[in-house]
Each structure stands twice: as C-alpha cells, then as structure tokens.
Amino acid sequence: MIDDQERNGKKEIMEEFTVIGKRISKVDAVDKATGRALYIQDLKLPGMLYGRILYSKYPHAHIIRVGTEKAKALPGVITVLTGEDIPPVRLGFYKDNPLLKAGKVRSYRDEVAAVAATDPEIAREAISLIDVTYEALPAIFDPEEALKPEAPLVHEEHKTNLLKMPWSLHYGDVEAAKLDAVFNVSERFSTTWVTHCCMGTSGAIADFDHSNNLTVYTNTQIPSLAQKDFQETLKILGVKDKRVRVIKPCIGGGFGSKLDTYAYEHMAILLAWYARRPVKILFEREEEFIATSPRQPTVTYISMGCDKEGRLLYRDMSMVLDNGAYTSWGATTPSVMMMPITSLYRVPNVRYSAKCVYTNNTYSQAMRGYGNPQATFAIESAIDMLAEAAGIDRVEFRRINSNQPGDVTPQGLRITSCGLPECIEAVSKDLEFGRSRENGVGVGLASLIHVGGGARIYKSDGCGTIIKMDDYGKVDVFTGASDMGQGSDTIIAQIVAEELGVQVDDVHVFHQDTDICPWDVGAHASRTTFVAGNSALGAAKKIRLRLLAMASKATGVDEDKLVLRDRAFFVEGKPVLPIAKLLRGSHFTPRGEMMMADNFYDPPNENMGKDFRGNMSATYSFGTHGVRVKVDEATGKVEILDYIAAHDVGRAINPLLLDGQVHGGVLMGVGYALTEQVIMENGRNMNPDFRDYKVLTAMDAIHSKAVVIETIDDQGPFGAKGIGEPGCVPTAPAIANAIYDAIGVRIKDLPITPEKVLAAIKKKNGTVSCGIDAFTQKEQACE
Amino acid sequence: MNKQPLEISINGDCYSLAVEPNRTLLELLREDLDLTGAKEGCGEGVCGGCTVLMDGKPVRSCLTLALEASGTHITTVEGLAQKGELDPLQQSFIEHGAVQCGFCTSGMLMAAKGLALNNPHAGNKEIRNAISGHICRCTGYTKIIEAVEAVVDRSLEKR
Amino acid sequence: MRLPPFAYDRPRDLYEALELLNSYGKDCKVLAGGTDLLVRMKQGLVAPTHLVSLKALSELAEIKETGDGLQIGAAVKLSDILAYQPVQDHWPGLFEAVKAIGAPSIQHFSGTIGGNLCQDNRCQFYDQSKFFRAARQTCNKAGGSTCFAWKGGSDKCHSACQSDSAPILIAMDAKVVIKSKNETRTMPLEELYSSVGERPLTLADNEMLTEILVPAPTPGAGTAFEKLAYRSSIDYAMVSAGAFVQTEGGRTTRVRLVIGAVARGPLSIATVEKTLKNRPAGDQQAINEVAIDAMNTAAAFIANNMTQPVEYRTKMVSVIAKRALTRAAERAISQKGFLEAK
C-alpha cells in the first residue's frame, strides 16, 4: 500500500506496516509482570558458594599486612584471597586497576581481599575477621588540586595525576572569531557525581566445568567484550584455550553501569577457580552505591560568541573530569562530549580540551548519555545567556543556529535527517514562550544532539544476527544485542516480524547467551535499535528473498505478485499459501533446505581521526526539551509544572517503548538537575542508600509529554534512529534556564538544590537576613 | 536459634512451617519457598521491591518477620494471576508499557493491587501516593500511573 | 541483609506482654510494625535478645472517639488513623502528620503510632551499616565518646527526633499512657522525650506505651502540620512543625508550636503563647515574630545529623513554622477538617 501523506511538513511516501510503528507490548513483559523472569538475584547453582569482597579502610594508604588466619579458620569459609595470593589480573582498558590490591590502596573502594563461603552471612563474618594493617598516605580528592605539582600521586609510576589522553581539538580559528564576535559569554559550570541506581544490584556467578570451561552468569551490557575480558583473566590464571560462556539473566537496569567488567565478576571467577565450586557475588544496596562506578563530576569553562544577528561564531570549552583512582570508560566520555561541543547548533569555530585526572575518589564510568549531559548543561545554559546578551529571544536564537539536514559540522559529522527545527517549534508552541506569567513561574528549553546510528569507538561497531524458522512458521532470532529493560528484543522482533510477514508473537529473540548468540560490541551509544535492528533486518531480508523464491516456485506465481503478510503469501489480496506449509515442504523433500540466515551489520560510520574528525555515527538524533517550573522563593524548592520532550527519532518503531525511554530518561534527568548527588566526603560516599541518595518518587514524578518527530532516516531500520540516552541529556539545562526565567538567578552547579537556589536569590537581592526578615517582617529568601 | 511454628497462607496455599525468629518474610518467600517474584532492592524498606500483600494490604516483606505473618494471607506477584488469567493490573502494566527492566514491577503491582482492593476509585493523586514508596529507575513512573489509572477506570465502568 | 538472631514472643494479652518485658528487661524490645526497629537491627545498631510482638494485642489496636477526645491504642496502624473519619474531620493536623510519614507501602499498613512516637533518634553518622560506621570512631550514641554531627565534636549525642507525629500531638496537648507490670502512669506526651540523644525516651526497660489521648476538639481551634523534605515521599523531615491555635472571636487565646526533626526531642517554642495571645488569629506580623523565635531557638540545637546543610535547615525553621501557624489559624477560623479544606 502506498499512500502520499504530509508529515512533519515534509512530503514523503508512507508505507503501511503491520507491526512497525505499532504500540506493541514488550515481549518479556508477561514474564516480568508475573514474577517468572529470573534475575541474577534469583539464580542458584548446586554447591554454590557465596563470595564477598573486603574494601579498603583508607582512601590512600600502603598495605602493610593482610591477616587472613582468623577468616580462614571460620567454619564454612572455603577460600580467602588477597592481592599477594593471586596472579596479577588488571581491569579496565587502561589496565591500571589490579583486581586485588597489593602494596597500596588508592580509594575506599579498593578491593583488598575476598572470601568464598557456604553462606552469605559466613562470608560477611569472614570479611570482618580479616585484619589489614595500613599506613595512611596523603590523599587528593579535588581534580583541579590534583593537577598541581605538589599534589600526592595516585599512581606513582604514572608520574602525574593527569591521564595521558589526547582530548583536545581546534577547528577553524577560535581566536579570530572572538575578535569578530559582537556578543560574548564566558562562564564556569560544574556537575557532580551521580550514579546509575539500577534497581537490580550487580552480581555474577562463575562456574567451571571439569575441563575448566568457564560459564559466567552476569549482568552485562557487553557480553562479547566481557567474554574477552574473562578470557584474559583465565589466561593470567594459566588456563588456555578454554571456552568462556557468558549468560545474561534478566538485567535490572543498565544505564551504562554495565559497560565494563568489574572486580566482582573477575573475583567470582578467581574464587570459583580456587574453590573448585561455583561462586556467586551479589551486591547489597550499600555496596552497589560504593563499589559501582558513578558518572564523573566535571568542571567546565565555556565561552561562546555570536554576531549581531545572533549567529554563533565560536565555542571554546575546556573541562576537568574527576577520573577517580582507576580508569574505565568514564575517561573516554570526552570523545562523545565532542559531539555536542562541536555540533550542537551550527558553530564554525570550535576549541575543546579535556583533562581526566586521577584522584583518590571512586573511579568513574559512563552513564546514560556518555558525557553528553555534562557538556550540554554548560552549552545550553550558556546559549540562554548569550541570547540574553544579544537581546534575542531564546527560541529565535536557537532557530537561527539550528542544525539542518545536509550540514557537515566542523568535526565532520554528516547530518543526514535532522528534526531539530521541528523539535524547537513543537516545544515553543506547547509552552507558549513569552506569555506573561505569575510570580516565581518560568519556562526554559534546551536541545540535544546525540549519536543515532551507532558510534564507532572500536574498530568494529557491528552486530551479528542469526535467524532460523521452524516448520510452523515460528522464528528464532539470535542477536548480539543486549536487552537491559529498554526493550531491544521487542524492537528486533517487530523488525523481523514485519519483514517476514509474521506476528511479533511468532518471533522469539535470544540475546542471553554468548554460546548461541553472535558477536556485538555492546549496548552503548543508543546504538541497539539502529545497529542490531539493521543487522536483524538484513538477516530477515535474506530469508524473505528465499521464501519468495520458494513460494513462487510452489505456486507458479511471479515473485513480484506475491505479498508476504499475516503468516501467508497473498496474491491480489487473497491468501494462497501459508508460510508454515511452505516451510515444512522445504526440507521434507530431496535436496531440501532449512530456512536459516545470518547477517553481520557494521554501520557506515567512521573512527575518529587523529584530530578527532570523522563521522562517528551513521546518523544523529536530535531533540528539544521544554519545562515550566515554579520556584518557592521561601524554601528554594523547584516544582516542575509541565514538561515536554520533543525528539527526532527517525521513525518510532514502537511508540509505546519510545515514550517509556523518554519518560524514564526525563525523570532521571530531573533527578540529575535537582536532587541526585553522591555526597563524597574526602573520598567516602556519605549517602550509600536510597534514603539519602534522592531518586525521585512517583509523588515528585512529573507529567511529561513526549512528542515524536519522524524524519525517516535513510540508513535506519525502517528509518529509525537511536533514542535510548537522549531523554536525559537536555533536562538539566532546560530546568536551569526555566529557573532563571522564573526568578532571575542562574545556577551553574548541579544539582540545583533548594539551598543553592536560596543562596542565589539572596545574592541577587543583596539581602542579609533570612527566613523572616526581623525588620521588614516579610518572609525573606535566604541562603 | 529455635525454630517456631508458622501457619501461613501464601497465594491461597496453606503452609505449616517451622522458621527461625530472625527470618524475614522476604527470605521465607525467596529462599525457602522459591517464590522469587518479590525482589530485594535494598533490604531496608526504602525501594519497594519486596512489597507483598498481607491480608490485602501492601507491606514490606524485608521489614516483616516471617513469624509476624503467622495466621495471615500473603499474596505475592506469583499469586496475582488466577487460573491462568492475568490480573487486570498485570494486563494493564503489560499493555501500557509499565514494565521495563521489571525489577520494580512486582512491588509496584502489589502496591497497586492493594490500592485497587482498598480504594477502587482512586484518582491520579491517590495512585501516585500509593506507589510513592517504590523506586523505579526506568519508567519515570508515567506508564505505571497510566496502567493503574486504566484499571481503576475500568472498575468504574463496571458499576 | 540478614537479621541477627533473637527469640520471639507473641503475647496474647497486655498483661502477658508486660510480664515478659519485666522479666527480659533491657535485652528486650517491643516489636510493633518493625519498620524502624528491624532496619536498626539489620544495621547492627541494636541487638535485643528478645522481641515482644504487639501483633496479638487487640486492646492496643483500637482507635475511638470519646467525650474526652481521641483515644488511640499504641499499636493502631497509621493507615487506620488516616481512615478514621473523626480524625479527618476534627484533627486535620494529625491527619497531615501521619500522612507525611514515609510512604503508604513502607509503613502505613504495618507501622504503628506507638512505634512512630517511640522510634529512636537519627543521625547520618549513626544510622548506617556496620561497615559504614567501622570507618570512624564509635560515636556517643553507639557507646563511644565523640560526636561527628556537632562542629568541633561534643560529649553529647546530637541526633534528631524524627517522629512526624510527635510535634503535632504535643502541640495538641496529647497525653500518653505508660504501663509496666506494676504501674500505670499518664503524662503529657512531651515528657516521653528525655532530650538525651543517647537515650531519647524516658521509658524504663519494663515499660510500654499503651495509649495516646488527644483532647477533644474545641470550637475555634485549628491544627496544622508542615514538613520540609527534598522529595514528596519516603524522606524523613529536614524540618517539621506542628501548630495548634485556639481562637475566640477571631483572636488567638491559646497556641502551641512544636518543631520537629531539629533537636534531640520535639522542640516546643515557649514564646509563642506570649507573642500571639490576644492578637488577631493569623496576624502575619505576630506569626513572623514567632517564626523568628523558633528559628533562633532551633539554631542552638540543629546539628549536622542529616545530609542537608545545617544553615539551610536552620533558616527553614522560620518558613515551616510560619506556614504551620498560618494554616492552623486559617482552620481555626474556617473550622474545616482536612478533607474539606482541600
């Protein structure tokens, strides 16, 4: 069916789909809603032991002695390991993180010893019986301080606390542009530690068989890379040429936390190796807070300028990132920050440099948005300030500078489809910018760009798929993708079902097991819909072609007259041959064939070059968020009255899941903006629980409206682009901008807590008193 | 420590058990009876993952001694569906996209069920209040609230 | 997280319960809803060898209105207070306070009013796991000799009483009935609180709170409760306030203001009566004065016992006090209950 239709102001051809674009329930929802779904928490193997890790008592210290005698003597304790007992396994791509520390600890989170016991409580007690003697060293917690020459070194052998990473670029001529600019802003912004707070805590089970093949059950977003990491650990243990199988149970949330392999996984492997029994390590909530890697704090200096008409001329940014004591992907977030910095709005001259700095804090990891939220907070706050300086309406300013389809940005990102102008329109219309309002109420907006077509960080950005069909027309899809709850299994099932003319219920997606699923680089960069979707689509297309050829042969009808839908072949609207019948015939016949196909899809994106130029993603997602806030000027509390999130998603393959990604992302973003903060006191996490780490509740939940702009991307599966992360990217600046609009104070440091808002009001009004002013007897804003 | 007798009905099945006084209801369900639908997300009452119905009222099983549940009727997420028919709330959660990673889902369902039993005409604010002791990191709550609203609406239609 | 071992009793009547308390003494704890106690036991803050459950004591689970006012058994569930129509109609401040406790599925259906009043004080350095506390010296409350919540340290414990129902009940002049095997005493609720952080209640080891008595509503009276927290649910208060205002002919005749969550016990503001008496109810200037007094009084007590800054909490005392007093005065004049007022 072909039908011309006006959409988003663009004329285009719209096909009629049977499952694409439909609000289809998640394929795993029934299991999850009935309690059948199994998470790592729910798994037990026969003979399984329980592992536990001893963490450091100091943020920076020499380890003098680790006394394990008492722990070993405790009945039920099977294995006790210290840094001296094990071969040198090192974690992370920078290999600066020994699995168990010997000689020195560099943060409170440092793993000093581990035990395996027959019961979790025995393991806990054993841990408390390990005596460690430390000799404390001076520690450093502030990344800017850590860069000073007199600062203590976190890794002596590294000679400096500055990580040797090349994060620096300069396109065009920023200095010359500064001379041309008529209006300029120059500001400092900062963001703080926040953490993923997956509701399901981290955990892993390691199990060796008699031939030393290893199976690891773990929560990971990167099964194939994890497999490789575990192989390396085996190699260091002297186990070669054995099979490593990674099985993912249901994951209770990812958000970037499971992008690397961690000490608990490798520790479970070592304990299982020495104990010769399966070992499970499962974090309690407190451990989840202190021993998983949060999003790192940043300090950002930004200056930006425009000409008389408000056209951006340059953007000049530098950043300091707290890497913590060791290195994981957190240290590579600048590579993604470069994208908004060089390419959010048209800006011809850009300079950026970032320093990742070792401190004695916990080590950082990427979290939903991979650095983009930190960068966008500074950019979009500064955009509002620049618009004000130029005397141009904030919405108009963004219109003037909006990216457009066909743009090539200074970094070399090739903008194909781009719905940013439409997103800005949708938000400004909905929130009625510029209308007169009551006191303390204001509106703000902010936009985003994000990778929407994979992100080439490794040599490969690919994903494999295998599809087989059985005699009854049911489809098994084996994908490399990882579903952490975001619903990629459902999207893949929809894509395959659409292509093969079957129902979503007919498709079973397997993603849990590296023994049966093909390779994939991992669930990051919102790449799964685009990359795994295209991979599945390619495999399904192969099958479709074969089915059509077979059906044509069986029916004698030309292939191009056959329509495959509703589990059958149709000719002129009439069903002529059920798929199942065709399939049964295909192998119950001499020289028969099985209906199977595989496909590996690697998107046409580019690794960044030396100067960081390169089209990192095959396409880009855009969006604009708008928010109306009310500020209680006596308490400083910010209430969100309305929220609208407009996203260019290419095509909404499943609007139901899409809405879910947006609503969830937005509330996470609101928490980032207003309440969430890992409170670090000299390297120690002071709020390792949900009482004091303030994830918003349903009573604080906002009514957010998700607007979908479809731009039907040429490269995307059925035109779709990625949308997993963008929901939380522009939230904080949109809120900060709205607060400024409401009460005229600009908060430049996240989170925007009530006390910061009050302090800012006080500063603005120059008031000294607070609460109730004793002289005027008026309720006063206070610090 | 000495075990004490416990008579309890769980999802309509009666159990005569002997449990240690320091066993929580959550441990009894998950570890002794393999009813792993209730989840431990914090163990200290904050997250809501372990919520079950005790005599129709939502309570934290991580902060309830198994022995304190003696003589009561416990409903867990496994007991919501009746004779293979999903509970309308389960159906609605599934249809409305209220389930993402699913870790909070059983607790959310039990809180919602408690509300539906005690106040079948709850409005938006009452629904949000009823699930306000449950943290969900994935959904932003929007779809969960919509899912409960839809069931409450339906029960209104029936009248 | 497992609970440490203990023995469990479920007495069938109050007499038996008091017998048990008497014989077990200080090694024993009353178990009501358990939503406070079991968290502390998991954290290793208390390790009673015996728990005496109130579950079977139907005599403590009754709420009723009598000529003298409201009689609430100590084991009455928070949800039963919220569902009790007379509370909604005549004691809106109490309704607000109970509703503000935690969240429905955390404790409204299992937590009790007695447990709420008798919960131990809290502090960000104390209410933590063993692991967390092990990194520091033992503080006063845990049996050591230092306080991390007080700038420069202190030989006293500076934990805060976090009960949300205590401030409003004290403001309404509620009394409590305390029983032991051999004795029954009735005293004003404020006397339940010792203002000693290490041991915040005046209960003896063999005593139990059995009843809360709230005076009957009088014409021209109004009550209100205010709570400030980052989130609208789950959170303990940064500052709370309970206010009672009695008016006659539009003028204030009697008034009480009690600030919660800032001191070792609920903090009664003494000057409020002097300042507001005979002034027109709701007089903003007078209320402002009182609010300032409240802030200044509280300033002497507020410690760094929560993750929110001391200065901010101090300043917010005035705002929260003012809001509670203003609303109580409005209710005194309009004579509306909680649900009507909404």
Ligand SMILES: Cc1cc2nc3c(=O)[nH]c(=O)nc-3n(C[C@H](O)[C@H](O)[C@H](O)COP(=O)(O)OP(=O)(O)OC[C@H]3O[C@@H](n4cnc5c(N)ncnc54)[C@H](O)[C@@H]3O)c2cc1C
């Ligand atoms: C996540 C979370 C959030 C919370 N938020 C709040 C909040 O916002 N505001 C608030 O006030 N509380 C809060 N609480 C604490 C607690 O849940 C409530 O105070 C609840 O009302 C306690 O009642 P309970 O019956 O469960 O007490 P229990 O835990 O059973 O008892 C508490 C203490 O009182 C003693 N006790 C109980 N009854 C008696 C009696 N009759 N006589 C003598 N002693 C007795 C017990 O021995 C114990 O020491 C929160 C708890 C959690 C886990």
Ligand code: FES
């Ligand atoms: S596990 Fe019981 S509330 Fe979190």
Ligand code: FES
């Ligand atoms: S669905 Fe993941 S926490 Fe709620």
